[in-house]
Amino acid sequence: MGKDIILKAENISKQYRLGQVGTGTISHDLNRWWHKLRGKEDPYLKIGDTNDRSTKGDSDYVWALQDINFEVERGEVIGIIGKNGAGKSTLLKILSKVAAPTTGSIKSRGRIASLLEVGTGFHPELTGRENIFLNGAILGMTKKEIAAKLDEIIDFSGCERYIDTPVKRYSSGMTVRLAFAVAAFLEPEILIIDEVLAVGDAEFQKKALGKMQDISRQGGRTVLFVSHNMAAVKSLCTRGIVLEHGKVVFEGGIDEAVSEYLKVYNIYNKATFLNAPILEVNVEQENEHLIIKAKYNSNEKIDIPNFGFIIYNEFGNPILGGNPVIHNLEIDIEKNFKIGEIEAKIINPRLVDGAYTMSIWFGDSKENHFEALECVMFEIKSMVDIKYVNTSYIGSVTPNLEWKFNIN
DSSP: OOOOEEEEEEEEEEEEETTOSTTSSHHHHHHHHHHHHTTOOOGGGGOOEEOOTTSOOSSSEEEEEEEEEEEEETTOEEEEEOOTTSSHHHHHHHHTTSSOOSEEEEEEOSOEEEEOSTTTTOOTTSBHHHHHHHHHHHTTOOHHHHHHHHHHHHHHHTOGGGTTSBGGGSOHHHHHHHHHHHHHHTOOSEEEEESGGGGSOHHHHHHHHHHHHHHHHTSOOEEEEEOSOHHHHHHHOSEEEEEETTEEEEEEEHHHHHHHHHHHTTOSSEEEOSSSSEEEEEEEEETTEEEEEEEEEOSSOOSSOEEEEEEEOTTSOEEEEEOTTTTTOOOOTTSOOSEEEEEEEEOOOOBOSEEEEEEEEEEOSSOEEEEEEEEEEEEEOSSSOOTTHHHHSSSSBOOOOOOOOOOO
């Protein structure tokens, strides 16, 4: 039996000129038009830097995407993962036909519904109810078809009280709730979600993930999902595509894709620095504990090696942190602390499975001399021995609770 391909990307590339709309000059625009008129290749396709936002390039042109090729079968749930700036959102905009590729083509079968940014496709002056009908019409549905789904959409969104209020008065969370409900219940063949679910609260995120599982497994519809929440990606997706600097660096099973993502973005639980007072930082999981080790070499005598850290979850929310000063650590300040090693053992933080990042600071009791934001990324596995911990708990930490029931 042949493959039932519902979406196909062929040689997709997207080029931008930094700081400009179009090419930025009339001469460039005319040059492109003249080449196109004669059936020649765009002269600016041969120039441009790779999309690495951490370095300064030599060209005004940058490739947000380069030579992207993949196929999606009907009913598949594909996770598109990569760090910020990898090209994920640009790719989804092209797949959604919101933006046009510089080169290549997209072939799709069926209606595409996309949730790319908070408020995408909503008219701020229209009410929630009116926007439901507007979005349904954009998807090609009749008024009767939309009306048949209206009650389900409103109920799922949890916005019934405000459904006849203009959406310009909605919070970002309410807007995402309604937008997701519209996209999910109006039954598109392809549903594209770009990490906007992170705007919603934990209860809605869990509800939305469950709905995406239902529409793919029971409805046979296709989902393309972008998220930095690796636990959610693993639980929802069957296959993964890893992007780095606008290029596909891996495509395959979701477990292998997540592992490749961790490798590509230096999730070796370690960071090293040159010409800095902090030489190396290492994070290790020791069963239910987390150990942070930092080697330092300060150019001057410090009264206390004040090493601070903050750990963040996949959404960039701070989970926990500390430093010796705020913990009133007693240290013999007569010693010379120019060279040494600091170890912080976090006793049973009860972190749920997933990827975390850590920012660090170093100084003395008076001031900071060095900082590195989100310089280490590490993965937690089986820190808490509770079944279904990834889907049964709200947040990144599982509380150590003692329950008592007095039942008569």
